[in-house]
Amino acid sequence: MKGEGTISRTVFLAGHAVLPQGMAAKGLYEHIAIVVEIDKRYGVVIDARCTLVTDLANKVVQDLLRGYCIHDGVEEAIANVIERYHGAAKNAIIAALKDLYREYIKYKNTK
Numbered sequence: 001m002k003g004e005g006t007i008s009r010t011v012f013l014a015g016h017a018v019l020p021q022g023m024a025a026k027g028l029y030e031h032i033a034i035v036v037e038i039d040k041r042y043g044v045v046i047d048a049r050c051t052l053v054t055d056l057a058n059k060v061v062q063d064l065l066r067g068y069c070i071h072d073g074v075e076e077a078i079a080n081v082i083e084r085y086h087g088a089a090k091n092a093i094i095a096a097l098k099d100l101y102r103e104y105i106k107y108k109n110t111k
Contacts, residue, residue: 010037010046011107015100017092032089034096036065038104043071050096052089060085061093074101 014035037047048065052058064080074097081093 009040011040012037013100013103013107015096015098015103017095017099019092020088032092032096034061034065034093034100036070036100038070042069043104044069050093052087057087057089070101070104074098 012035014033016031016033019030019032032051034048034050036045036049038045045065045068048062050058050061052061064077064084068077070077077097078094081090081097085093
């Protein structure tokens with residue numbers, strides 16, 4: 001039936017933060033964006049991407065978020081970033097996750 005695919009059951013959200021000086025991505029972007037596709041009912045991240053330059057950095061962020069339930073906050077995701085990600089963008093990733101959560105709360109409050 002039309003409209004019952006994955007797209008109708010998910011929502012696209014983005015969180016943003018300013019990148020630190022001296023990063024490769026800073027030459028392309030002033031900000032980092034973390035974008036996610038989230039299951040509307042359960043708040044589980046189905047897919048995630050970010051605007052970091054290298055494929056590997058993007059994959060690490062994707063692996064950290066895929067399957068994560070954002071409904072209860074991002075504290076556990078932030079703890080995982082602190083433990084696993086030791087690049088210059090760590091604080092920007094954390095700030096973008098916090099912004100992403102604010103966007104999720106806004107979305108939930110509009111329903």
